[in-house]
Amino acid sequence: MNMYIAYMLVVTILSAWLPVGAVEPIAVITAVSNPLNTLSFDALNLIYLRKSQMDMEGNRWIPLNLPVNDPLRRNFSLVLFSMLPEELDDYWNIQYFNGISPPKVMASEEAILRFVASTPGSIGYVDKEKVDSRVKVLLFISF
Numbered sequence: 001m002n003m004y005i006a007y008m009l010v011v012t013i014l015s016a017w018l019p020v021g022a023v024e025p026i027a028v029i030t031a032v033s034n035p036l037n038t039l040s041f042d043a044l045n046l047i048y049l050r051k052s053q054m055d056m057e058g059n060r061w062i063p064l065n066l067p068v069n070d071p072l073r074r075n076f077s078l079v080l081f082s083m084l085p086e087e088l089d090d091y092w093n094i095q096y097f098n099g100i101s102p103p104k105v106m107a108s109e110e111a112i113l114r115f116v117a118s119t120p121g122s123i124g125y126v127d128k129e130k131v132d133s134r135v136k137v138l139l140f141i142s143f
Contacts, residue, residue, distance in 0.1 A: 025128045025142040026076055029116050029135040034059075039123075039138035045080055047123060049091070050100045055121065063103035064112050064124035072109070076125055079141055 028044060030036060035057060039047075046052035047061050054060055066073035068085045077085045092102045106112045112124035117134035131137055 025140045026072065026079075026125050027128045027131045027137045028123065028125050028139040028141065029113070029131065030123050030138055031116055031118075031120055032134070032136050033120065034136060036138060037136070041080075041139065041141075044123075044139060048080060048103060050095060050102070059121040062119060062122040064115060064122060065103045065105050066109070066112070066125075067105055067107065072125070072127060075143065076141070079143065 028039060034055075036055060043052065048063050048065075050063070052061065065085075066076075068074075074084055077083060077088070081088065088102075095102070106115060106124070109126040109130050112126055113130065113132070113134055116122045116124045123138070125141075128140065
């Protein structure tokens with residue numbers, strides 16, 4: 001299924017059961033020093049599936065996730081993959097046997113902000129309201 005169609009389907013489903021204004025946009029962030037200023041939805045998908053390992057400068061991507069039960073991660077996964085995090089377990093089991101590990105899990109949005117701010121090549125996501133001058137926004141994901 002085309003990624004745009006899948007995205008629109010998830011947005012439609014979420015908007016049907018979420019109250020208006022209930023979910024803030026998700027900010028996809030990287031270090032301020034990263035030369036990249038924008039990122040496409042498709043590129044983000046490839047980074048988080050670990051199918052794109054390096055940025056245009058040749059730096060290794062370090063994608064970060066929140067814990068599986070965190071509501072922001074669940075929303076992020078639904079929009080990006082049209083699946084809940086636990087539905088990706090089979091995918092990651094196969095990738096693991098090919099030597100590819102899933103994104104690193106951080107304990108909180110603050111932990112993601114700190115790690116991204118201090119680690120070149122890292123990419124994460126936080127609620128739009130949590131973004132501050134330590135990081136740069138590459139993409140907003142709205143529901």
